[in-house]
């Protein structure tokens with residue numbers, strides 16, 4: 001209930017809180033609400049994002065997800081600074097994992113979306129952003145962290161099967177293109193299988 005301040009208080013991570021990954025650095029976003037009652041989390045959505053587009057390493061993704069993006073800092077920021085958005089997780093170019101929203105809460109990452117005939121994917125999805133751009137290869141460190149994080153998520157949320165891991169572009173076709181053609185799905189799925197104890201990844 002209440003405004004952003006009370007959301008921050010409600011979402012304050014505690015040691016042992018089941019919706020927070022212990023290996024992630026925590027930066028709390030207020031851009032979440034409750035999932036619908038009784039819903040199973042059964043979709044993992046992979047995104048790509050960079051701010052400004054094509055530039056990596058700045059503080060701007062954190063700022064956007066925490067509603068403190070300076071609209072004057074770059075021309076691209078002015079129309080997006082007022083958005084209220086956040087994924088649950090972000091993987092930086094160096095493989096660092098950041099968590100903004102409790103996995104059991106509904107983060108606002110997918111927007112208008114549909115998977116398997118079900119709309120409003122945010123209701124039942126976890127969102128992971130990769131810092132990147134559609135046409136720029138993602139880094140080896142990002143694939144590794146993504147595979148390890150995905151393994152952990154699939155343990156915590158068994159309804160997310162490997163077939164239920166999709167790109168944002170697949171659930172919002174015509175509107176979103178991320179993570180883009182640069183994202184190597186085969187490489188990711190091999191690494192995930194290896195993390196899950198399957199055959200070693202060939203590379």
Ligand SMILES: [Zn+2]
Pocket residue numbers: 046047048109168176178
């Ligand atoms: Zn996206």
